[in-house]
Amino acid sequence: MKRRKFMTSLGMGATAMQLGWLVSCSSEMLEEEFLIAAAKGGGGKPSGGSKRNPLHIPNLFSDTQLNAGIYQADIGGGKSSRVWAFNNSFPGPTIERSRGESLEVTFNNNLVDESIVHWHGMLVNHENDGHPKFAVPPGGHYDYNFTVDQRATMNWYHPHPHGKTGEQVNMGLAGAFIIRDTEEQSKQLPSGAYELPLIIRDVSFDRQGDLEYKPRSGGFVGKTYLVNGTLEPFIAVDRAIYRLRILNGSNARIFNFGLSNNQQFRLIGNDGGLLESEVSISSFVASPAERFDLLVDFRNVNAGDSVMLHDAFSGWDVLEFKVGTKSVNTDVPSVTSTVPSLGTPVRERAFSFDGMSKINGQLYEMDRIDWEVPFNETEDWIFTTNGNAPHPVHVHGAYFQVQSRNGGRNEVYPWETGWKDTVLLEDGETVRVRIKFDSPETQGGTYLMHCHKLEHEDMGMMANFKVLRETT
Numbered sequence: 001m002k003r004r005k006f007m008t009s010l011g012m013g014a015t016a017m018q019l020g021w022l023v024s025c026s027s028e029m030l031e032e033e034f035l036i037a038a039a040k041g042g043g044g045k046p047s048g049g050s051k052r053n054p055l056h057i058p059n060l061f062s063d064t065q066l067n068a069g070i071y072q073a074d075i076g077g078g079k080s081s082r083v084w085a086f087n088n089s090f091p092g093p094t095i096e097r098s099r100g101e102s103l104e105v106t107f108n109n110n111l112v113d114e115s116i117v118h119w120h121g122m123l124v125n126h127e128n129d130g131h132p133k134f135a136v137p138p139g140g141h142y143d144y145n146f147t148v149d150q151r152a153t154m155n156w157y158h159p160h161p162h163g164k165t166g167e168q169v170n171m172g173l174a175g176a177f178i179i180r181d182t183e184e185q186s187k188q189l190p191s192g193a194y195e196l197p198l199i200i201r202d203v204s205f206d207r208q209g210d211l212e213y214k215p216r217s218g219g220f221v222g223k224t225y226l227v228n229g230t231l232e233p234f235i236a237v238d239r240a241i242y243r244l245r246i247l248n249g250s251n252a253r254i255f256n257f258g259l260s261n262n263q264q265f266r267l268i269g270n271d272g273g274l275l276e277s278e279v280s281i282s283s284f285v286a287s288p289a290e291r292f293d294l295l296v297d298f299r300n301v302n303a304g305d306s307v308m309l310h311d312a313f314s315g316w317d318v319l320e321f322k323v324g325t326k327s328v329n330t331d332v333p334s335v336t337s338t339v340p341s342l343g344t345p346v347r348e349r350a351f352s353f354d355g356m357s358k359i360n361g362q363l364y365e366m367d368r369i370d371w372e373v374p375f376n377e378t379e380d381w382i383f384t385t386n387g388n389a390p391h392p393v394h395v396h397g398a399y400f401q402v403q404s405r406n407g408g409r410n411e412v413y414p415w416e417t418g419w420k421d422t423v424l425l426e427d428g429e430t431v432r433v434r435i436k437f438d439s440p441e442t443q444g445g446t447y448l449m450h451c452h453k454l455e456h457e458d459m460g461m462m463a464n465f466k467v468l469r470e471t472t
């Protein structure tokens with residue numbers, strides 16, 4: 001019964017959102033309507049014989065230089081496309097570090113605009129956080145050096161220059177950043193070829209087949225999709241349990257993922273690592289920058305069958321799993337972890353996401369600090385919006401725990417439990433999160449809170465706050 005209610009509210013969300021798009025973009029309305037209709041007509045039925053492209057898995061980063069530049073990328077099917085990328089890799093190379101290891105890297109800006117790299121989800125000091133005021137001009141470079149000291153999860157990295165983030169991410173500058181730790185290792189989760197990082201995003205191409213960024217104030221809407229930079233991908237899988245590490249790398253698009261055979265996912269983690277206990281779900285809503293750690297069991301799928309990762313909002317089958325004959329019968333015991341309570345909040349702060357460019361009535365300004373947060377004190381932050389949602393709200397420098405959502409969808413979903421750094425705020429919703437800045441490195445630093453719909457962020461829906469030093 002509980003599940004039925006959950007499914008119903010999801011379905012309603014989808015309809016409202018698609019209507020929202022159709023109503024809000026008058027000039028592109030026809031196009032959008034056409035795309036939705038086309039997607040609905042074409043989607044759904046898994047077909048093993050389709051001409052899909054093999055899924056690309058980015059190489060691991062093993063360098064000291066991270067070069068942002070303009071490159072040609074093979075996006076599948078023999079198509080070469082001009083992209084902006086890190087180290088000629090689209091998406092960027094996957095950075096992997098164990099807790100306690102450090103990342104020492106020089107970012108080299110070979111783009112035509114200023115840029116700086118932010119490590120989304122990493123708890124690092126101000127100088128390493130990629131604040132837009134550290135943006136370097138074309139030809140410039142910036143040195144990073146920090147120790148990874150946080151629990152295992154999948155984060156990501158992307159540019160953060162003010163007013164240019166949307167374009168640079170959309171043109172291809174983004175990569176995964178995987179953190180390992182001993183707790184996660186003890187869970188015997190699928191690894192190697194059985195663990196798949198999946199950066200899923202929408203995209204548009206120009207006549208030449210090159211990536212094209214045509215933003216609109218309501219958010220970039222791409223005509224098709226890429227997974228790890230591959231158009232219409234497939235991957236050959238064994239009859240085994242796989243670990244999917246999904247990141248919605250879109251500027252603005254929200255997905256509602258499920259599997260075409262209606263099989264359930266085991267949701268084991270999200271932005272900030274493992275959940276307190278895994279939960280089985282048949283679909284989930286993914287807004288920009290959110291991560292999902294999932295186990296998918298293909299052991300009972302017939303060899304030769306295909307299972308699609310399907311987005312119910314667009315109708316796209318974003319990834320085809322072609323199940324082969326090899327069986328791997330290893331089970332993964334039920335996954336649990338510890339998510340400590342943050343205690344009773346000592347104060348509340350209210351933030352209204354106004355229109356498409358303001359927080360509490362103000363546009364972003366590089367040098368204005370809007371509030372100060374005492375180190376190591378628990379606070380509740382309350383997010384509301386007066387319209388123009390969805391706003392995926394993201395905070396730098398700490399993870400938070402979602403307490404409640406009132407109005408709108410009126411519930412906290414299983415994938416919003418545990419530790420989050422991004423939470424989706426829809427029209428009519430009030431979302432309360434509990435947060436404590438207790439990572440020692442953050443003391444004295446300036447951090448950002450912003451809408452992760454990158455067009456909103458670029459227009460000014462972002463704010464600086466300062467984490468105060470601990471007083472003894």
Ligand code: C2O
Pocket residue numbers: 118120158160289394396448450452
């Ligand atoms: Cu992923 Cu401030 O950003």
Ligand code: CU
Pocket residue numbers: 118119120121394395396
């Ligand atoms: Cu971030």
Ligand code: CU
Pocket residue numbers: 353356388389390391392451452453456457461
């Ligand atoms: Cu927004």
